[in-house]
Amino acid sequence: MHTFLEFIAILAVIIGTAFSVLGVLGFIRMPDVYTRLHATGKVSIFGVVLLLLATVALTPLEFGKGLVLIVLLVVGGPVTSHAIGSAAHRIGIPMKRAIRDDLAAIEQTPP
């Protein structure tokens, strides 16, 4: 029983770190702001949440704190990405290699 929980924790930490590395790599390599947002969103959701799964697996008795943090991250992550994305579009940051831009049609007059 003891080693099985540790096995889950080791797996979760490895996969979480892999997602963090991929997210930061995406943040550096992506061409423009909006694709960069896509990459960084992964770090906060998959990276930290998987680490928290490791904490939940390792401390089976008091798992409440980890779950509260998981819920906060899963709810808060997309909200911040959306806020940054709309802020970027509103101040007019161009999209590289964009096929269509639906928001531009709606947003004729900047505030």
Next chain:
Amino acid sequence: MSDILALVLNIALAIHIALIAVCVWRVWRGENVIDRLIGADLVGTLMLAVLVLIALIWLNAAYIDVALGLAALGFVGTIALAKYIADQQMF
């Protein structure tokens, strides 16, 4: 705690600290203001991961509370900054 787990946790901690350094360099060199905002948010998230790893390594649940506080404040801070950038005034 078996030594494999301790090894994996320490390696993950080292990787996350290196990622934070990369992000801080990227925020320093950022092309536009939104890049810096994304970088700052990313540093906050990676700091969250470092705190959780420290909680695991030192087996002290207090660091999860610190991570909770950082998550809440980082979230509000990023939203406020994004709104300030979009509308050029806060309220």
